[in-house]
Amino acid sequence: xxxxxxxxxxxxxxxxxxxxxxxxxxxxxxxxxxxxxxxxxxxxxxxxxxxxxxxxxxxxxxxxxxxxxxxxxxxxxxxxxxxxxxxxxx
Numbered sequence: 737x738x739x740x741x742x743x744x745x746x747x748x749x750x751x752x753x754x755x756x757x758x759x760x761x762x763x764x765x766x767x768x769x770x771x772x773x774x775x776x777x778x779x780x781x782x783x784x785x786x787x788x789x790x791x792x793x794x795x796x797x798x799x800x801x802x803x804x805x806x807x808x809x810x811x812x813x814x815x816x817x818x819x820x821x822x823x824x825x826x
Contacts, residue, residue: 747819749778750789752809767792770824777822789818 751774755767771790778785789812791805812818 747781747783748789748817749783749785749820749822750791750809750812750818751775751778751785751822752806753790753792753824754803754806755792755794767794773824774822778820783820783822 751771753767753770753774755765755770771792775785791809793803793805809818809821813821
């Protein structure tokens with residue numbers, strides 16, 4: 737008996753964006769522009785992207801250990817909620 741061809745299940749994705757106010761200026765580097773690029777990437781690949789799986793932090797310096805969104809993301813990964821993490825790299 738042959739197995740039917742089922743489509744691969746949609747991968748559950750998340751976006752993590754950590755921006756530095758002093759570095760990322762301009763429309764192409766804005767947080768919203770970066771999120772939109774990540775959303776497009778997910779859509780092109782058929783990934784699901786729930787709104788609660790978009791993690792954003794804005795910091796004024798590079799030495800900041802208080803990252804609540806990163807901690808929330810790590811918890812979601814540990815719980816098996818996320819299959820794919822999407823970020824923008826400059």
